[in-house]
Amino acid sequence: MTNRVAKEAGAKVVVVPQSPGALKGTEDYVTHLDHVVGALAAALK
Amino acid sequence: MLELGLRRLARGAATRHLVLALGAVALAGAGIASVHGAEPKPRVVATLPDLFVLTRAVAGDLAALELIARFGQNPHDMEVRPSQILMVRRADVVIRTGLEEDAWIDVMVQRAANPKVLRGSPNVVEAFQGLEVLKVMSGRVDRSMGDVHPLGSPHYTLDPDNVATVTANITAGLTHAAPEQARAFEANRQAFLEKVAEADRRWKAALAPFRGAGVVSYHDSWPYFYRAFGLAEAGIIEDRPGVPPSPQHLTNLIRTMREQKVRVILHESWYPRT
Numbered sequence: 001m002t003n004r005v006a007k008e009a010g011a012k013v014v015v016v017p018q019s020p021g022a023l024k025g026t027e028d029y030v031t032h033l034d035h036v037v038g039a040l041a042a043a044l045k
Numbered sequence: 046m047l048e049l050g051l052r053r054l055a056r057g058a059a060t061r062h063l064v065l066a067l068g069a070v071a072l073a074g075a076g077i078a079s080v081h082g083a084e085p086k087p088r089v090v091a092t093l094p095d096l097f098v099l100t101r102a103v104a105g106d107l108a109a110l111e112l113i114a115r116f117g118q119n120p121h122d123m124e125v126r127p128s129q130i131l132m133v134r135r136a137d138v139v140i141r142t143g144l145e146e147d148a149w150i151d152v153m154v155q156r157a158a159n160p161k162v163l164r165g166s167p168n169v170v171e172a173f174q175g176l177e178v179l180k181v182m183s184g185r186v187d188r189s190m191g192d193v194h195p196l197g198s199p200h201y202t203l204d205p206d207n208v209a210t211v212t213a214n215i216t217a218g219l220t221h222a223a224p225e226q227a228r229a230f231e232a233n234r235q236a237f238l239e240k241v242a243e244a245d246r247r248w249k250a251a252l253a254p255f256r257g258a259g260v261v262s263y264h265d266s267w268p269y270f271y272r273a274f275g276l277a278e279a280g281i282i283e284d285r286p287g288v289p290p291s292p293q294h295l296t297n298l299i300r301t302m303r304e305q306k307v308r309v310i311l312h313e314s315w316y317p318r319t
Contacts, residue, residue: 001263001282001289001290001295001317001318002263002282002310002312002316002318003318004295005261005282005295005298005299005302005310006310008299009261009298009299009302009303009307010302010303010308011261011302011307011308011309011310012308012309012310013310013312013318014309014310014311014312015312015313015314015318016311016312016313016314017117017313017314018200018264018266018313018314018315019093019094019095019116020094020095020097020098020116021094021098021116021117022094022116022117022313022314022315023117023314027098027116028098028101028102029095029098029099029102029202029208029237029241030240030241030244032095032098033203033205033244033248034244034248036203036270037248037251037252037274038251040252040260040309040311041251041252041255043308043309044252044254044255044258044308044309
């Protein structure tokens with residue numbers, strides 16, 4: 001569903017861990033937000 | 046009839062196993078205190094991963110810390126298991142959001158029959174206390190609205206500015222259980238806050254060029270994050286949490302995204318993308 005909305009709206013999908021540890025390498029507070037901020041900033045460029 | 050009998054038998058066996066396991070845990074706990082003579086480490090249970098990592102930062106190795114919802118597990122999909130009831134039964138401290146995303150902890154506490162961690166006890170940390178809560182609902186709330194949070198959004202740890210308050214609440218709970226470690230908990234907390242402050246400068250610099258940009262997400266997870274970094278919530282795919290969105294909602298959302306030139310959808314990793 002997200003892919004379809006993104007395609008029709010011309011947007012990118014950024015998969016992010018909602019909480020620490022939801023993706024590998026995000027198992028503490030700082031690495032979690034490092035991942036979210038980094039992925040979002042890259043997509044907004 | 047035979048099937049019913051087998052089910053009863055299985056339930057009886059499961060209950061006996063649980064009783065035996067609970068007894069073993071109680072004996073093990075008593076052993077820790079008597080063998081070493083010193084104060085045992087407090088047993089601390091955090092309901093969700095964000096609270097777990099913040100508690101770990103404060104407690105270091107001065108507490109025996111356990112997590113109920115596994116890393117990567119959607120807390121809306123939790124089923125209460127005997128292993129979780131055991132965790133709660135032996136807990137000295139429970140760390141919970143206070144905003145009901147982890148409301149299943151009440152069922153676990155009830156089944157664990159551990160009066161120490163009944164809600165309202167100083168051994169129970171409601172980690173949101175002292176924060177400005179966003180998206181508090183007003184008016185009638187019922188199940189047709191999905192897995193909503195009437196008391197407000199529970200995703201407050203996604204704003205780094207909230208971490209000082211949340212960790213202060215956690216520190217108070219840990220200190221109540223182990224007052225002899227008060228200074229160590231506070232020293233750990235201060236060191237952690239310095240790390241977060243340093244990282245926050247990096248995060249704010251990375252997102253500064255996009256201040257005011259509209260972002261859409263699948264789940265309503267990000268109000269505190271948007272506020273922290275000057276972003277704007279342009280819409281949510283899942284307009285009722287846990288309920289598939291209607292075609293009309295998606296049509297309106299896509300139109301809004303085109304009009305506002307929204308370039309990004311944040312999709313939480315535990316939801317399917319298709």
